[in-house]
Amino acid sequence: MSANGFLYFPGCSLRATGAAYEESLLELFRVLAIPLTELDDWNCCGATSYMAVDEGSAFLLSSRNLSIAAEMGGHEIMAPCAACYLVLRKTLDYVEHYPEIRAKVEAGLRAAELKAFTGVKVRHPLEILYNEVGVKALKQKTTRKWKGGKIACYYGCQAVRPYDEVDRPHNPMRMDELMNAAGAPTIDYALKTKCCGGSLTGTIHEVGVNLNEILLREAVRKGAGCIVTICPLCQFNLDTYQGEMRARGVAIDIPVLYFTQVLAWALGGDIGKIGLKRSISGRAAIEKWFSSEEAPAYA
């Protein structure tokens, strides 16, 4: 980590459904005094549909962002969204290892009058907090006592597979360790990397929501009072459809937060600035846990 901190790539979701992720992330990094500089004129990362339909275009989109990062002199680009992280990371990998992809990407960049990128690294905030700040330091910086009961740390698929830099693919534990450091106990959650339904909740709704329900029920069965994620799509899926499940008679109402929300709060961040009001499920619990005499209730 350089003194200038990291280049920050928000991606579309952190400016839309995942706004709470951005708000809490910025607040957390402010508390930790790690500077973030937003990437100039960034564009779509190239995730999901692009990658599935036209890999070449996905690599080009992604490469434009990486090229701008190189141009800005920042060699470490932080992508909090798991999908952004994966596409950017995959682009680096493929451009390095497949000459034909590299040639296409370089031609595309030339046409846009952009330079080829070298030495750019893609990083995820979970791994940054774990490696650069560390469990010990986080523990020392924790100022608020966690009142929310046990947490189910849910990692999802994209951040830990196929690349293992964020955490190990089988039974990742870094988020658990960070939560524990912030005083929050975690459960042994066997489904921590199983599918949240992804975009199936929008396309084949029943299948997607069923996958979601499995995750939620198991977390509750294991005694979790709260689910914490590192991915905006996971958070959206788990948070949004609980009402629908309740309508079917499934007794479920559990908060689904970003890990940055818990950490920013625990480290004494501004309660009004970590996106708590954006949660849909488990509102009563959130209100109870995060109310504090030192700051007005968020609602």
Place this chain on the structure above:
Amino acid sequence: MPDQNGSVRIGVYVCHCGSNIAGIVDCKAVADYAAGLAHVAVARDYKYMCSEPGQELLAKDIQEHKLNRIVVASCSPHLHEHTFREAVLKGGLNPFFMHMVNIREHDSWVHLNHDPATGKAKNLVSGAVRRVARQRALEKGSVDIHPDVLVVGGGIAGIHAALTLANAGKKVYLVERQPTIGGHMAQFDKTFPTLDCAACILTPKMSQVKAHKNITLWTYSDVQKVDGYVGNYSVKVRKRTRYIREDLCSGCQQCIEECVYKQPKFYDEFNQGLGKRKPVYLPFPQAIPQTPVIDPETCIMFKSGKCKKTCVEACERGAIDFELKDEEVDIKVGTIIVATGFKAFDAARVPYYGYGHYPNVYTSLEIERLVNASGPTSGHVVMRDGKEPKSVGIIHCVGSRDENTNRWCSRVCCMYSLKLAHLLKEHTGAEVFNFYIDMRTPGKGFEEFYQRLLKEGVHFIRGRVAEVTDWAYDPSEEGKLVLRVEDTLLGMVRRIPVDMVVLSVGLEPHKDAQEVRRLFNITCANEGWFLERHPKLAPVNTFTDGIFLAGACQGPKDIPDTVAQAGAAAAEALALIDAGCIEQEPNTAYVIEEHCSGCKTCVPLCPFGAISFKSEVNKAEVNAALCKGCGTCVAACPSGSLQQHLFEDDEIFEEIEGVLAYV
């Protein structure tokens, strides 16, 4: 051509090796080409030169055509150099007037196009013809074989080999790293497919080892250094101290009884940690020798120096001495049998099966201890949570046949899984599921055992288990371990909830296999299993003469195969010992004294310690009995005064010129 033997008459023989060579190389064209070379009196191509008629043809031609040099272009000298030297000898020629050209491994097997391959064969034959004219008559030396044998490893392989040799009247040193002999077999409960008790058949043999007048048993010891060559190995063995004198100890175990630790507290290696031991312990009741060991890692005396030393008081014979040091002994042996065995695969390397994460996931070796009457639970199958399992899932091929871990089949897991399924059912009445990729039951009585298990009502599900999880899909799965698996016979994904999971771990080479390999100057295949000289025809020999392999150190094996191989290794050693001596290749290095400047460059380079320095005349000297003909000194000598029989400069230069002569 000038030659010390008068006129040179060469016979050239080009072998077809069936279609092995002739399929690519035009053998007749090569023979025709050779016929036109200088000094070649006869040149023939022939279907199989190594056959009886082929060899007779050689001998007959030597007589009829008065040949005095022979070139055979065929396979690798590794395979048939000996054959053709014998044939040449039969024809009345010194065998070292024969030179072999490898046009199979070096030519037909590695090339696809006929013309270039034929051209290459001609090149090589041309070189050999020029070379062979220069070759000198040589005589083989002979070295005596020391009759004593070193057996390394005291598992069933080492035990069987040692007993076979000792019963034949040979003196055997048996060296074992652990405090007791017995190896993995001592940990097993029953043996497949007969279900006879492993201890009942093993422990009598262990006692025989201890009692045998021809066997010197050193446990808790390891081989530190091996020098020398076939027939004459010097070995340094380190005997680690037990802090209890073996010669004084009566095996009464009062020291264990009276240890300041009233209860066993430490990880018990023999029971895979399922039981506990004290700092002073005997690995298991029938351990051989019956001398306990004091473990300095856990003994208070070594950790703090402040202990009441109740063990010392308890020992009537005064055998305990904390001041004892490791000992080193030097021995001379003629042959060595390496029987160092295997290591069980570390199940934690496959995180999706939950070993170390879910307490009721066990390895197969742990189950062996759990079902064993002398095990930590006296044969009571209770899980780590204290309950008896009502259902068990046994996962085959953990750490075997897996791109992520080991690619080989460990050969024994199918059968031991069946055995454990039977035993678990017998002990607990539990419902048992086997998850397999393929059932491999090719041994004697194995398939019948599999059929028996099917009749006993054990379930068999064909499919590699995806994961073991405690995620409960519905209330029936709560508190269970769920195996998620694609049942490939049913064509669907299944969830099988069970109480206990057994991982049938594969066999791996020991972690230090590479160091052991270097110690004995033998070879390893890529995976780390020691390499036999020939997979079919020399399965217990290594590439180092006088060193043999027995048991699972060469590859995964069950007990019958291990014992058979141990017997074979012992027989090979006996063959050498009873011959009394072994012929030695004459391709040794020698010093041309008038050229030697006494620079001593060669002396430290020799891997076999064969070169000494005669300071009185300031010259190097090669001990032909020690020289293995590697040529290192010859290449290194700055003055060219080191030469090597069969690789003389003029022979090599002629060969090079010959190879380059054909275009």
